[in-house]
Amino acid sequence: MSVEQTIQRLSGVQHPDIQGFAAQADMINKQVLAHSLTRNEADELLGDLQRTAVIAEAAGDLQVKEAIHQVVNGLIALSGALL
Amino acid sequence: MKKLLVVLAIVSLQGCTAAGFVIDAVRMAKFDNNEYAQINSIRTTANLGAAKCGTPEVMAVVDNLYYKSAELKNYSASIPRNDETVKMTAELADIVKGLEDRYHSKDPVSPSYCTLKFGLIEKNAVTIQNVIGAKPR
Numbered sequence: 478m479s480v481e482q483t484i485q486r487l488s489g490v491q492h493p494d495i496q497g498f499a500a501q502a503d504m505i506n507k508q509v510l511a512h513s514l515t516r517n518e519a520d521e522l523l524g525d526l527q528r529t530a531v532i533a534e535a536a537g538d539l540q541v542k543e544a545i546h547q548v549v550n551g552l553i554a555l556s557g558a559l560l
Numbered sequence: 561m562k563k564l565l566v567v568l569a570i571v572s573l574q575g576c577t578a579a580g581f582v583i584d585a586v587r588m589a590k591f592d593n594n595e596y597a598q599i600n601s602i603r604t605t606a607n608l609g610a611a612k613c614g615t616p617e618v619m620a621v622v623d624n625l626y627y628k629s630a631e632l633k634n635y636s637a638s639i640p641r642n643d644e645t646v647k648m649t650a651e652l653a654d655i656v657k658g659l660e661d662r663y664h665s666k667d668p669v670s671p672s673y674c675t676l677k678f679g680l681i682e683k684n685a686v687t688i689q690n691v692i693g694a695k696p697r
Binding site: 494497498501504505508511513514515517518521522524525526528529531532533535536537538 | 645647655673679680683690691
């Protein structure tokens with residue numbers, strides 16, 4: 478499943494935090510595809526998404542943590558290939 | 561008789577769960593006005609600050625966010641039985657530190673990075689605010 482498909486699937490999940498996260502991931506994905514970020518900036522933002530997963534877990538929301546993990550690996554591979 | 565035993569087992573399990581919630585609520589740090597005000601301030605600063613991306617005024621917002629996130633991290637760490645909030649505020653402070661470091665480096669900062677970063681800070685601040693706001697009074 479591509480990054481876009483994963484993000485699209487997460488956008489359809491009836492959970493406001495997952496939808497909010499999917500919107501963030503979608504924006505990062507688009508900026509990576511448009512080469513609007515440097516490699517360092519993309520790496521930092523992807524690290525931030527992983528920190529977001531830690532925050533979601535501490536907040537007791539394991540669904541959000543799982544959703545973030547599903548999409549972050551794809552974004553890491555994409556930014557590694559494009560930037 | 562078997563049905564009665566099953567019902568009793570279910571009731572006793574629910575009792576354990578309820579007792580667990582009560583114990584958690586008693587052991588958890590209570591709602592703290594200052595902690596709540598600080599995370600609300602971070603959330604609002606990030607929300608309004610995103611509009612400053614690409615302008616010279618963004619530097620002041622970044623410095624302000626950095627100060628506020630470090631302040632909240634230190635404040636929450638001093639509250640007993642506050643482990644989960646401490647974990648969250650420490651992660652948030654790390655996210656903000658990345659922004660601070662980048663704006664204080666020699667390299668230019670892209671507007672896309674700035675907007676995305678402010679969005680992530682606000683999103684996480686909302687999550688933390690909801691947790692802090694839901695603490696027992």
